[in-house]
Amino acid sequence: xxxxxxxxxxxxxxxxxxxxxxxxxxxxxxxxxxxxxxxxxxxxxxxxxxxxxxxxxxxxxxxxxxxxxxxxxxxxxxxxxxxxxxxxxxxxxxxxxxxxxxxxxxxxxxxxxxxxxxx
Amino acid sequence: xxxxxxxxxxxxxxxxxxxxxxxxxxxxxxxxxxxxxxxxxxxxxxxxxxxxxxxxxxxxxxxxxxxxxxxxxxxxxxxxxxxxxxxxxxxxxxxxxxxxxxxxxxxxxxxxxxxxxxxxxxxxxxxxxxxxxxxxxxxxxxxxxxxxxxxxxxxxxxxxxxxxxxxxxxxxxxxxxxxxxxxxxxxxxxxxxxxxxxxxxxxxxxxxxxxxxxxxxxxxxxxxxxxxxxxxxxxxxxxxxxxxxxxxxxxxxxxxxxxxxxxxxxxxxxxxxx
Numbered sequence: 001x002x003x004x005x006x007x008x009x010x011x012x013x014x015x016x017x018x019x020x021x022x023x024x025x026x027x028x029x030x031x032x033x034x035x036x037x038x039x040x041x042x043x044x045x046x047x048x049x050x051x052x053x054x055x056x057x058x059x060x061x062x063x064x065x066x067x068x069x070x071x072x073x074x075x076x077x078x079x080x081x082x083x084x085x086x087x088x089x090x091x092x093x094x095x096x097x098x099x100x101x102x103x104x105x106x107x108x109x110x111x112x113x114x115x116x117x118x119x
Numbered sequence: 120x121x122x123x124x125x126x127x128x129x130x131x132x133x134x135x136x137x138x139x140x141x142x143x144x145x146x147x148x149x150x151x152x153x154x155x156x157x158x159x160x161x162x163x164x165x166x167x168x169x170x171x172x173x174x175x176x177x178x179x180x181x182x183x184x185x186x187x188x189x190x191x192x193x194x195x196x197x198x199x200x201x202x203x204x205x206x207x208x209x210x211x212x213x214x215x216x217x218x219x220x221x222x223x224x225x226x227x228x229x230x231x232x233x234x235x236x237x238x239x240x241x242x243x244x245x246x247x248x249x250x251x252x253x254x255x256x257x258x259x260x261x262x263x264x265x266x267x268x269x270x271x272x273x274x275x276x277x278x279x280x281x282x283x284x285x286x287x288x289x290x291x292x293x294x295x296x297x298x299x300x301x302x303x304x305x306x307x308x309x310x311x312x313x314x315x316x317x318x319x320x321x322x323x324x325x326x327x328x329x330x331x332x333x334x335x336x337x338x339x340x341x342x343x344x345x346x347x348x349x350x351x352x353x354x355x356x357x358x359x360x361x362x363x364x365x366x367x368x369x370x371x372x373x374x375x376x377x378x379x380x381x382x383x384x385x386x387x388x389x390x391x392x393x
Contacts, residue, residue, distance in 0.1 A: 027281075027283065057148060058148075059148065059151070059258065059260060059263065060151075060257060060258035060260075060263055060265035060277065060279055061263060061265075061279055061281070061294075063258075063265075063277070064190075064265075064277050064279060064294070064296045067180065067181055067182060067277065067296060068188075068190060068296065068344050070182060071181070071182070071188040071344035071345035072344060072345065074182075074345050074347065075344070075345040075346060075347055088149060091152075091155060092152055094155045095152060095153055095154075095155050095178075095257065096180050096257065096267070096277075097177075097178060097179070097180040097182065097183060098180065098182065100180075100182065100183070101182045
């Protein structure tokens with residue numbers, strides 16, 4: 001199966017920046033994830049929502065890319081939450097203990113309500 | 120604060136989430152990952168191995184550690200005509216412990232590393248102290264193996280051992296993403312970091328030598344991902360595997376004295392000298 005190129009687009013609602021992730025999160029995702037995070041940093045958003053709805057594959061180097069992004073967010077004082085994960089990837093976030101560090105929601109509306117974007 | 124998108128919004132091209140889910144072609148990778156287990160369990164501990172600090176422990180990702188978060192990358196190049204990335208990882212996986220520097224032991228339950236395996240590590244430490252710790256094989260595929268540390272290990276880490284193509288070469292790489300496990304380890308970071316550099320550089324040279332490539336140059340990069348310490352992880356000190364390994368060494372004479380009494384109490388006990 002051909003590899004789906006990774007992409008990350010940023011959109012902002014108030015203090016929440018949503019990163020719409022798509023394709024495969026692997027070693028090749030590092031540069032794009034970093035530049036997307038830089039875009040978030042420019043907005044000054046306090047919270048990042050990671051949208052995994054269009055992510056087709058995550059390998060261990062992809063998890064490291066996500067952890068590195070979480071590390072940067074923590075360093076900058078930003079909260080990170082996620083939504084749109086399949087059961088398999090929720091399971092994967094449990095294995096890697098990423099779920100200890102981010103709230104995971106089923107969909108965008110629940111996530112936005114959860115992080116208080118509507119307030 | 121601006122509510123304008125900072126990069127082109129995908130909103131126009133983005134249908135309902137259900138449609139997106141259906142549209143995303145998902146590759147099956149469930150077999151590459153370890154299964155979730157609340158704690159680690161060791162099987163087939165070899166006689167003579169020091170079995171401490173693994174059984175019943177939880178794993179720790181780099182987010183669960185204490186110190187600054189670092190990402191290091193160690194790389195060597197070997198011609199792809201000698202070995203493809205898949206060749207490298209297949210053989211690395213099959214003889215993982217044989218590439219470690221002498222005097223350090225990686226006891227895995229099976230010869231071929233598989234997701235979910237828990238390995239016991241006995242590492243050279245200070246003086247006569249052998250540091251006993253472990254690793255979970257978190258992920259394995261054709262081009263990478265990722266190990267995750269237990270709480271109490273000197274690093275809270277993902278260590279990825281992989282290979283990929285770059286022109287006519289295969290880049291063989293070790294990439295730890297880590298924090299020190301607790302404040303005591305953090306104080307020793309300058310020393311531990313140098314030891315780690317030597318350890319993984321030698322491992323890569325051994326992998327290259329396995330394919331007949333000698334005198335390779337090991338390149339190294341080091342990036343600080345998060346310079347803030349994670350004070351919530353101070354409590355990891357109570358699991359510190361170095362302290363527990365030192366206490367184990369100090370208690371050795373007492374175990375020798377107690378051994379005959381233990382045998383009397385349980386005549387079927389194997390009582391290996393661990």
